[in-house]
Amino acid sequence: EDQVTQSPEALRLQEGESSSLNCSYTVSGLRGLFWYRQDPGKGPEFLFTLYSAGEEKEKERLKATLTKKESFLHITAPKPEDSATYLCAVRKAAGNKLTFGGGTRVLVKP
Amino acid sequence: DTGVSQNPRHKITKRGQNVTFRCDPISEHNRLYWYRQTLGQGPEFLTYFQNEAQLEKSRLLSDRFSAERPKGSFSTLEIQRTEQGDSAMYLCASSPTSYEQYFGPGTRLTVT
Secondary structure: OOEEEEEOOEEEEEOOOOEEEEEEEEOOOEEEEEEEEEOOOOOOEEEEEEOOOOOEEEEOOEEEEEOOOEEEEEEOOOOHHHOEEEEEEEEEOOOOOOEEOOOEEEEEEO | OOOOEEEOOEEEEOOOOOEEEEEEOOOOOOEEEEEEEOOOOOOEEEEEEEOOEEEEEOOOOOOOEEEEOHHHOOEEEEEOOOOHHHOEEEEEEEEOOOOOOEEOOOEEEEEO
16 A cells, blocks of 8 residues: 655754755655645645656755655755645556645744 | 635534535646545545546545536535534645646535
């Protein structure tokens, strides 16, 4: 069965303190790994799609990387507005659904 | 706003009542998905439509749940005889291809 595990569950950072979030996955035939940002009471907001090991994507202070077993979301010099829950999801070759991890709640304090 | 819209945003109902939620996908997105999210957890897949055809359903979708997408445009999710365990955020997503899914704001259901 497909599994996605995110760590840590929660992360408290000072503004400017860079860190990384981990997403470990077990899926047969990965078709894509997705990162989303979710603010309280809102739907997930799409950030990145990674398709193959070695791929990297960047957007502002966020950078996502992918290996054969895990993905990392690096937050460089975070600002308070980066506070949110970051969700990782996988999609396998056969099927249409996304399987999500439990998310990492990030709080950036000024 | 051209994003996915969902109505209502909040619904409070008594146990045993039926509820229906609506999702309007991004225009021309032929794929539509329903997910359920409980507090502190990631979204869980419920069902998937391509145009008007319901092609995949999760085992989570008990016989009290039914979803439709008439004419391949908006979709409705109905829950019959609601139970307290149905309390959750119900999320709709749409996509133009088989890759990125774009989510709506969700409908928060509270069953008392």
